[in-house]
Amino acid sequence: MPTNLPCSVALQPGPNDTGKACGVDFEVKAYIANAIDDADEVIEKKDTCRLMIRKIQFAPDNTKPGPKVEISKPLQLEASLGKENYYHGDPISIKIKINNDTNKAVKKIKISVEQNTAVVLYLSDTYTKAVCSEEFGETINANSTFEKEFTVTPLLANNSEKRGIAVDGRLKDGDTNLASTTLCQSGDKEMQGIIISYKVKVSVCLSSGGLLGSLTGSDVIAELPFVLMSPKPAGGTDVTLE
Secondary structure, three states: OOOOOOOOEEEOOOOOOOOOOOEEOEEEEEEOOOOOOOOOOOOOHHHEEEEEEOEEEEOOOOOOOOOEEEEOOOOEEEEEEOOOEEEOOOOEEEEEEEEEOOOOOEEEEEEEEEEEEEEEOOOEEEEEEEEEEEEEOOOEOOOEEEEEEEEEOOOHHHHOOOOOOEEEOOOOOOOOOEOOOOOOOOOOOOOOEEEEEEEEEEEEEEOOOOOOHHHHOEEEEEEEEEEEEEOOOOOOOOEEEO
16 A cells, blocks of 8 residues: 555534545455456446555654744743644643733633644645633733643544544544644655644733723734654554554
8 A cells, every 4th residue: 555645534524414524534345357457347246345444643653852932022922842742632731931021911821722634635725623722811910920831632522513623534433533643754745635733822812901901902822833643552553554
């Protein structure tokens, strides 16, 4: 099986959607033929069998340090992840440092995990869905500093009714997770199918003060890409068919 084929991914339909879900899957087909290499032969259904398989990628063994982003306007924000690779179901740790040298107060911090789905087939479409979102009521006064580590955990169970969420394999499989990050090899930049990536988005809400402060405040936003995948089974390879 060619290594540059996309992994098995399905887009979750909405409650009122009908028909087959959009996705990528693979089928092994075997049949009994009367002639060798006769492309025009009509094969009867009773002489045919099919086996659906899934192509799955597993997380690489190497553990790289997590990304870090620094923003200096209008306040100084530093956000970093504990590591680059996370397994499905693991809490994601985000360390945040803020030097609020403005005359405004921070009223809350919002942390979300966004799934980016690029459908690269006959046309190219990109969808971004928040698969986890939490608000933390942290008050950071003007001319003060703040440092804290937060954790969020994106789970398919919390997105079971969300239309368009990408999942690994087929929806009816009991071991289905949110779709894993797609790892492209150096020569696979033109891979077609459904390409998945993730990022943590940190939004710091800076109030403008006054009676309308909560309505006129601005957000300072930092984005941190990361990899979300399943661990490689003992003795397994990076890509598995099952």
